[in-house]
Amino acid sequence: MTPEQLIAYDKAHIWHPYTSMQHPTPAFPVASASGVELTLETGEVLVDGMSSWWTALHGYNHPVLNQAATEQLGKMSHVMFGGLTHAPAVNLAKQLIDMTADNLQHVFFADSGSVGVEVSIKMALQYWIAQDKGEKNKLLTVRSGYHGDTFAAMSVCDPVNGMHDMFTGILVQHLFADAPPQSRSADDWHDSHIDSFKHMIEQHHHETAAVILEPMVQNAGGIRFYHPNYLKQLRALCDHYDVLLILDEIATGFGRSGTLFAYEQADVEPDILVLGKALTGGYMTMAAVLTSAKVAMGIGSDGQGVLMHGPTFMANPLACSVALASTKLLLESDWQTRVKQIEKQMLEELSTCCELDIVADVRAKGAIGVVQLNEAVNMHWIQPRFVELGVWIRPFGKLVYIMPPFIIEPEQLKKLTSAICTVVSEMNQQ
Secondary structure, X not given: OOHHHHHHHHHHHOOOOOOOOOOOOOOOOEEEEEEOEEEEOOOOEEEEOOHHHHOOOOOEOOHHHHHHHHHHHOOOOOOOOOOOOOHHHHHHHHHHHHHOOOOEEEEEEEOOHHHHHHHHHHHHHHXXXXXXXXXXOEEEEEOOOOOOOOHHHHOOOOOOOOOOHHHOOOOOOOEEEOOOOEOOOOOOOOHHHHHHHHHHHHHHHHHEEEEEEOOOEEOOOOOEEEOHHHHHHHHXXXXXXXXXXXXXXXXXXXXXXXXXXXXXXXOOOOOEEEEOHHHHOOOOOOEEXXXXXXXXXXXXXXXXOOOOOOOOOOOOHHHHHHHHHHHHHHHOOOHHXXXXXXXXXXXXXXXXXXXXXXXXXXXXEOOEEXXXXXXXXXXXXXXXXXXHOOEEOOOEOOEEEEOOOOOOOHHHHHHHHHHHHHHHHHHHHO
């Protein structure tokens, strides 16, 4: 097919994320990707500011990850994980246990971030059933959160300002505290910031199995940054009221927020940790749910202990091999310096947008940069405009944001920030 034929057939038959078949947003055909650049079938070369939705830490077509995939492909692409195991899964599990909190000693491999959240919820509920406390069957979370698009995951996303409000009467009803106040510095803290959550857990701990939230950064719910003290006090309240803590680091894990895992900024340990997105360096879908011995052994304390979940492609050897190579590549690199430099440059270059009337806020944390507008963007206009400027940036709602690969060069990042400033300025004049 010609590029035009590809686009036409795609538009007529293929459903893309978060769009409709009646009025789909434009889709641009990619021919190849390398480093931090996407090459379209129509010839344009775009600097990628999205890391393919937070995943491609090392950029595209990386020789180390290519080699890991190629070598594993020569051995086996897949084998069922029921009753069998293999070195890629064992080695990856060891790597994840070694690099996460000391209490996390058990790993369940899943297909995607949303499925990982489903597994974490199932673990928490089953833990309390095994303790003969089946009445603890609710989840407590905070508003402005996002945890995925499957049903249990949707039930703990913001029910009012999230993207799943049409399902409110269908989803299981859980408990929501106010969103943590946004924070820009260590001084942006007052003990009253935890009051809403404190009230909710005081009133509902007897029916609450677990608290679930995204540590330090609320991602698709608004890309909101909050204070470490909030998470620190939340952990203490969970301990006091005997409630499990699930931390969703699907988006923030592997250095994106400035530390290897965002929970490190509050010096806490979760009972259950969900990882995804960047786990395989953007090569293929995979997630991992890590849990403490307390939870893993507690699930079996009733003499049963069988966690009834088993994805067909669980612990896929190809995915495990690439994930292991990606995590080693990250740990062997000077990623901390790179992320600090990216944050500094984004703040400096995006700050000019603050002068525009349509801009509500400009912020950055780690390798996450955000220009928040007062009104939602027109995707049918803004997406092609960014392509015209030679960049791939995918806004949503009121947020024009980037989370580039860690390997991005300053001049490439400058192209992204300049494009944002240009487009936002043009919008300001409309």
